[in-house]
Amino acid sequence: MNIVFDLDGTLIDSAPDIQAVSASILQKLGKPPLTLEEVRSFVGEGAKVLVSRMMAARGIEETPDAHAKIYGDFLAEYQFAVDKAVFYPGVVDAFAVLKASGHKLGLCTNKPQEPARAVLRHMGMEPVFDAVISGGMIDSHKPEPDMLLRTIEDLGGGATLYVGDSETDAETARRAGVPFALYTEGYRKSPVEDLPHDWLFDHFDRLQEIVKEAQARQTAAQ
Ligand SMILES: O=C(O)COP(=O)(O)O
Numbered sequence: 001m002n003i004v005f006d007l008d009g010t011l012i013d014s015a016p017d018i019q020a021v022s023a024s025i026l027q028k029l030g031k032p033p034l035t036l037e038e039v040r041s042f043v044g045e046g047a048k049v050l051v052s053r054m055m056a057a058r059g060i061e062e063t064p065d066a067h068a069k070i071y072g073d074f075l076a077e078y079q080f081a082v083d084k085a086v087f088y089p090g091v092v093d094a095f096a097v098l099k100a101s102g103h104k105l106g107l108c109t110n111k112p113q114e115p116a117r118a119v120l121r122h123m124g125m126e127p128v129f130d131a132v133i134s135g136g137m138i139d140s141h142k143p144e145p146d147m148l149l150r151t152i153e154d155l156g157g158g159a160t161l162y163v164g165d166s167e168t169d170a171e172t173a174r175r176a177g178v179p180f181a182l183y184t185e186g187y188r189k190s191p192v193e194d195l196p197h198d199w200l201f202d203h204f205d206r207l208q209e210i211v212k213e214a215q216a217r218q219t220a221a222q
């Protein structure tokens with residue numbers, strides 16, 4: 001089956017890199033940096049939303065021009081911010097196991113294309129995915145279902161499990177009608193019971209089992 005992953009807060013903890021970019025931008029504006037906690041709570045709906053939240057948190061008035069300027073400066077640095085990213089425990093082994101079992105793997109992230117491509121390259125993840133859809137590639141973003149549906153289409157269609165960490169991912173899966181496994185150690189803000197999900201897991205060594213269950217459900221439904 002297809003397994004489609006979210007990126008930030010699901011496969012990698014990229015908050016320290018994003019914090020560094022935001023600190024550099026805010027410093028130029030004479031403002032204190034964001035805390036890691038703030039960054040984690042601002043990620044998940046793409047960089048434009050993140051910049052809006054950053055501006056609000058530091059009392060910078062959000063006119064369209066001010067946002068466009070700060071977003072442009074943010075993006076210019078974002079693609080070089082890869083050094084601090086780390087995989088969550090068990091992710092690399094899970095890729096190997098799932099690929100060896102013949103599953104197709106996809107990535108569906110709201111992270112903009114350039115920084116997404118840069119971090120995939122930096123972490124050696126490029127060969128892992130059979131399809132990648134990142135922020136700005138289509139005219140819609142999660143939690144709208146289109147990015148996920150497009151990723152599935154690019155994988156050739158068929159039964160799919162979506163794996164993500166946030167409110168945005170749970171809602172995307174619900175709207176797309178795709179079974180959803182919620183990784184609980186990412187950037188989620190609400191209690192797990194408030195997020196629609198089919199499975200919960202806190203370590204990637206559980207994922208293979210979840211994929212088997214998803215396949216069994218899919219077979220039973222046919
Ligand atoms: O909001 C972002 O830019 C990161 O998004 P992701 O959680 O969809 O990878």
Ligand SMILES: [Mg+2]
Nearest residue numbers: 006008009165
């Ligand atoms: Mg995420």
